[in-house]
Amino acid sequence: MKVTVKVPATSANLGPGFDCLGLALPIYNTITIEETVLPGTGVEINLMSENETIDEMIFDNVPKDENSIIYKAVEMLYNSIGQEPSELKINIQSQIPITRGLGSSASVVVGGLIAANKLLGSPADTTALLSIATEVEGHPDNVAPAILGGFVLASQEDDGSILTEKLNWPEEWDITVCIPDFELSTNIARSVLPENVPMADAVFNAKHLAMLVQAVNTKDEKLMKTALQDKLHQPYREKLIPGMKEIMEAFKHEDGIIGCVLSGAGPSMLIISYKYDLDKIKTVVRDIWEGQSIKTDIRTLKIENSGAKIIEE
Ligand code: HSE
Secondary structure, three states, X not given: OEEEEEEEEEEXXXXXXXXXXXXXXXXXXXXXXXXXXXXXXXXEEEEEEOOOHXXXXXXXXXXXXXXXXXXXXXXXXXXXXXXOOOOEEEEEEEOOOXXXXXXXXXXXXXXXXXXXXXXXOOOOOHHHHHHHHHHHHOOOOOHHHHHHOOEEEEEEOOOOOXXXXXXXXOOOOEEEEEXXXXXXXXXXXXXXXXXXXXXXXXXXXXXXXXHHHHHHHHOOHHHHHHHOOOOOOHHHHHHHOOOHHHHHHHHOOOOOEEEEEEOOOOOOEEEEEOOOOHHHHHHHHHHHHHOXXXXXXXXXXXXXXXXXXXEEO
16 A cells, blocks of 8 residues: 655744744645565665755765654654554655755655554544654644644643644735755754753743734734744854845845744745735845855745645555
8 A cells, every 4th residue: 555645845933933833835745655565675765856956965865764754753653553664665756955944854754654644544643643743853843834734833842742723824925935055954053052041032032922923813014023033043043054144134124024034944044025026035135145156046935724635545
């Protein structure tokens, strides 16, 4: 039996929502898992990219055996029902650029779990899958929108349970994703964060996250512009991302630009605008990055409201 799942890209954090906010975007990875009949063949993982050669190079360094995150997630699911994974063939057709802050690892974890769950006769519900995916990823902000679609507030509570709340993203707010041609692993981007932060910075993020939820609910661009500020992760990551500061600075006082934030752990940037010239966004970002010999892929996208879907079984 064989199951194929299509999973959207995601952009996490949105400024103050570090490790708890994320939205799904219409760029997809397609994951197929097949139980093979030959015993002893173990796991076989094939990665195929529709992106440029840079992804091919990164693919060479991604584990394609029992050490891969997709296998780890699938194994945890099997173990949770007292089984060991059978011989598996896993194909990943990748459109989501890797190590760019667009949830590519979350998408394969989610796709692997949904496909394996179907192969097993659906013993796990969405909450259980979210829990395993969060354990593998370390935080729920990418996996929750990858599974549920839309704009999601997700929290891993102290007892390990995952709480999710869908928020309504205003249709009128444009989302432009600016993807540079260099990679930044989440591990490195997390390694520059301090273990402890000043109380004033924690309070700053708490109040801006509260503003953000209210701004989205009331479609208030002005409040959202104030809300999209962060002191917990972006300031520390700036040094890893050439051009990040200049791009944020360039859009700070523009009417029609609601905000410019790091997408997930970066290096991609997310620009939220309202009735603003989208070509101008592209020109400004291109000028800054290309001035530093960084190639860019810039796309204005609608939020993906559907989340992961089984497309073949
Ligand atoms: N919230 C995570 C981070 C997202 O910023 O490190 C990365 O996947």
